Amino acid sequence: MPMAVADLKLKWHVLAMVVLMLGLGLAHEWVNPWLRYDREAVAAGQVWRLLTCHLVHLNLSHMAMNLAGFLLCCFFFNDLLTRKILWLWLLPSSIAVGCAFYFIDDGLSWYVGLSGILHGLFIVCLLLGWRGNPGLHSVVMVLIVGRLIWEQMPGYDVDYLRTVINGRVYVNAHLYGSIAGAITGVGICLQHALQQKRKKAVV
Numbered sequence: 001m002p003m004a005v006a007d008l009k010l011k012w013h014v015l016a017m018v019v020l021m022l023g024l025g026l027a028h029e030w031v032n033p034w035l036r037y038d039r040e041a042v043a044a045g046q047v048w049r050l051l052t053c054h055l056v057h058l059n060l061s062h063m064a065m066n067l068a069g070f071l072l073c074c075f076f077f078n079d080l081l082t083r084k085i086l087w088l089w090l091l092p093s094s095i096a097v098g099c100a101f102y103f104i105d106d107g108l109s110w111y112v113g114l115s116g117i118l119h120g121l122f123i124v125c126l127l128l129g130w131r132g133n134p135g136l137h138s139v140v141m142v143l144i145v146g147r148l149i150w151e152q153m154p155g156y157d158v159d160y161l162r163t164v165i166n167g168r169v170y171v172n173a174h175l176y177g178s179i180a181g182a183i184t185g186v187g188i189c190l191q192h193a194l195q196q197k198r199k200k201a202v203v
Contacts, residue, residue, distance in 0.1 A: 004079060005078050005079065006078065006079055006080055006081055006082050007081065007082035007083055009083060010074070010078070010081055010082060010083050010086065013083050013086055013087075014070075014071070014074050014086070017070070017090075018067065018070075018071070020055065021055055021057075021063060021066075021067055021070075021114070022063075022067070024055055024056050024057075024063075025056075025057055025060055025063030025064075025067075026060070028056060028057060028058070028059065028060075028063070031056060032056050032112060035048075035049065035052035035053065035055065035056045035112075036049065036052075036053050036056055036110050036111065036112045037049050037050065037053035037098060037101055037108075037110055037111040037112070038109070038110045039101075039102065039108060039109050039110070040109075042098075042102055043102075049098070050094070050095055050098025050099060050101075050102065051091070051094045051095055051098060053098060053101075053111055053112055053113075054094045054097070054098075054112075054113065054114050054116065054117050055114065056112045056113075057112055057113055057114070057165075058112055058113070058165050058166050058167045059165060059166050061164050061165055062112075062113060062164075062165040062166070062167070065115075065164075065165070066113060066114035066115050066118060067114075069114075069115070069118050070114065070118055070121070073118070073121055073122055073125060076125075077125040077128075077129065079129075080125055080128045080129050081125065085124065085128070085188060088184055088188065089117070089120060089121050089124050089181065089184055090117070092180070092184060093117045093120045093121075093177060093180040093181060093184060094117055096176070096180040097116050097117055097120075097173060097176045097177050097180055100172075100176040101172075101173075101176075104172075104176075105172060108170070108172075111170055111173065113170070113173065115169075115173065115174060115177075116170070116173030116174055116176060116177035117173075117177040117180065117181070118177065119144070119148075119174045119177040119178045119181060120177040120178055120179075120180045120181025120182075120184065121181060122144065122181070123141070123144065123178055123181035123182050123185055124181045124184050124185040124188070125185075126140055126141050126144075126185070127182070127185030127186065127188075127189055128185060128188060128189065144178065148174060148175055148178055151169075151171035151174060151175070152171060152175065156171065158170070158171060
């Protein structure tokens with residue numbers, strides 16, 4: 001028996017993001033200089049780059065990989081995701097990760113890609129669905145944490161996708177995005193728990 005969709009109108013918000021990313025991906029050569037994270041430009045006041053850098057990509061292959069991950073996440077967790085949760089993930093996580101680039105990674109001159117905050121969306125969904133399937137979600141969470149640790153190891157090959165995306169994988173983005181997602185997911189879970197507690201109190 002298929003699971004009930006949590007928010008029937010979510011698909012239109014997902015579609016809007018897909019169209020936006022497709023458009024930016026097709027025009028990456030023209031829009032990236034204005035939208036990518038650029039440390040010097042942010043320091044000069046172009047703070048929108050902290051948000052927009054996650055929506056642009058190195059090339060069409062880079063965009064397609066991240067877009068596929070986003071759509072798969074929305075498909076498999078459509079019983080959990082709502083418009084509110086989608087935007088609670090996208091906006092705060094994007095800004096938080098962008099700020100982490102600026103205030104923590106002094107040596108990072110520029111960055112593009114959704115994969116950092118996409119890790120966060122996956123973690124948000126795992127946390128929200130944990131009570132319904134604690135075993136599976138715990139195993140997947142351990143695997144993600146293990147990979148994040150592996151990516152931070154000195155011998156990790158950040159160039160393994162260079163021939164596909166024309167650039168190296170920036171593993172700190174995955175770490176920052178995952179932390180932002182964990183904070184968001186825990187916050188949403190606590191909010192849901194408080195709402196349930198209030199309902200029981202009223203009854």
